[in-house]
Amino acid sequence: MKTLYLTTEDEDIKKAAEIIRSGGLVAFPTETVYGLGGNALSSFAAKSIYYAKGRPSDNPLIVHISDPSEITDIAMQYPKNARKLADAVWPGPMTLVLPKFDVVPDETTGGLNTVAVRCPANDAARRLIRYSGVPIAAPSANISGRPSPTRWEHVRDDLDGKIDAIIMGEPCIGGIESTVIDMTEEFPMILRPGLITPERVTEILGLPCDYDPAIKGDPAENGDLVPKAPGMKYKHYAPSAEMKLYKGSPENVRAAIESEKAKLEETGAKVSCIIYDSSENAARQLFGDLRKADGDGADYILASALLTDDSVAYSVMNRMLKSAGYNITEV
Ligand code: TXA
Ligand code: MG
Secondary structure: OOOEEEOOOHHHHHHHHHHHHOOOOEEEOOOOOOEEEEEOOOHHHHHHHHHHHOOOOOOOOEEEOOOHHHHHHHEOOOOHHHHHHHHHHOOOOEEEEEEEOOOOOHHHHOOOOEEEEEOOOOHHHHHHHHHHOOOEEOOEOOOOOOOOOOOHHHHHHHHOOOOOEEEOOOOOOOOOOOEEEEOOOOOOEEEEOOOOOHHHHHHHHOOOOEEOHHHOOOHHHOOOOOOOOHHHHOOOOOOOOEEEEEEOOHHHHHHHHHHHHHHHHHOOOOEEEEOOOOHHHHHHHHHHHHHHHHHOOOOEEEEEOOOOOOHHHHHHHHHHHHHOOOOEEEO
């Protein structure tokens, strides 16, 4: 199929909304990463999303709404604590998991009886949802397994010819996907780390908030723990280049990367190096840098682990470790 390239002008967003209404797929910008959107209430649209991405169909999609009040159209319960989080963070990079209404088909939720809901902080995204008149199911707009797209050009590289339209919005300001929070138990639990940290959740609710134990550390050492967000069990964000991470003091890491780079280049290999100065910059740049290394034909990516131990660094490291297949050396 020929993919249509659209601007964020109202006229174009209305064309995109028409495509969503008639069952088609449109990639659109959000503040985290670009999403691949389809009508969340249509099992046909949900199936097309899985097909276009090559995604396993047991991995549920996030349902996007244009205004927090629309949550009660799709979630059967909207408990006080979920409401407090929504009031404080939405529109923003946070997804809440709640029991679903039957209008949301099993194809959208991967057969689960819960639905993941998010109100994104991007004007084009919210107009698209509003003009469509339906909630929009949207995973990240990449081929399954590849780094998530933070620019429309990344979406074009993965999905041109496979989807109906791409909205050419701004580069994403957040850069990593939203924090997914399970709100179905007594205490909120983070199923996927992101820019909304457990400390922030605790500050808003006055309740303890921890990560799903199954997503902490190396999955090879996590035994039988199964992540509650099915997507967290898959290999993700893999560049084509082989990626190695180094952890230690800034001097040691720089020295280790320099010497490994020299050694690899002697064998004729092409090497890209990645070192970030802050967790926020790392979040914003990581996926784009991985794609750039691949575009440059790198055989190896040598990257520094993040030096700070704040929760945003933790969220970025969650992605970097997956990209590197947990290949991390202490120096
Ligand atoms: O920032 C984001 O969240 C982006 C943009 C486009 O909004 N979307 C995104 O979607 O990252 P996706 O499909 O790539 O990731 C959705 C994650 C997966 O790990 C999935 O397993 C989890 O959310 N998830 C979705 N519905 C769930 C549910 N009902 N229960 C538990 N986890 C769920
Ligand atoms: Mg994804």
